Amino acid sequence: MSADRTLKSGKMPDKETLSIGQTMLRISSELSDTARTCTEMQWLVSALLEQAHHPDLPAELHMLQDIDKVQQVLEDLAALLLIAAKPAHALYIEKTDIEAHVKLVSLRARILGTANNEKDEDQKPDVTWL
Secondary structure (H helix, E strand, O other): OOOOOEOOOOOOOOOOEEEHHHHHHHHHHHHHHHHHHHHHHHHHHHHHHHHHOOOOHHHHHHHHHHHHHHHHHHHHHHHHHHHHHHHHOOOEEEHHHHHHHOOOHHHHHHHHOOOOOOOOHHHOOOOOOO
């Protein structure tokens, strides 16, 4: 298979396909953003625990370590995708494959490059967290 063909169908690149390298860069960015969110959550939960004088602080500190591990894994995956993206720019993937497998509408739009700057519908709060 030549590098200018899609991985799946063998079609030439067109409006129905995406560069795998570009897609990997977008996914890497999503992972990095999510890792930053984990860091923010870790600091917020830590501050809340400090104020609340939680009775089972060791268990809660373990939960903070779990968030830290998730954050580190996300950062590492983002870095790996950055490395792998460069040689993958000449390969293509069908947009329909991404549409079929990514459930979160706002994430799918960002990966496909169709997201707008308005608030994502997935981020509308439907639950009030205490």
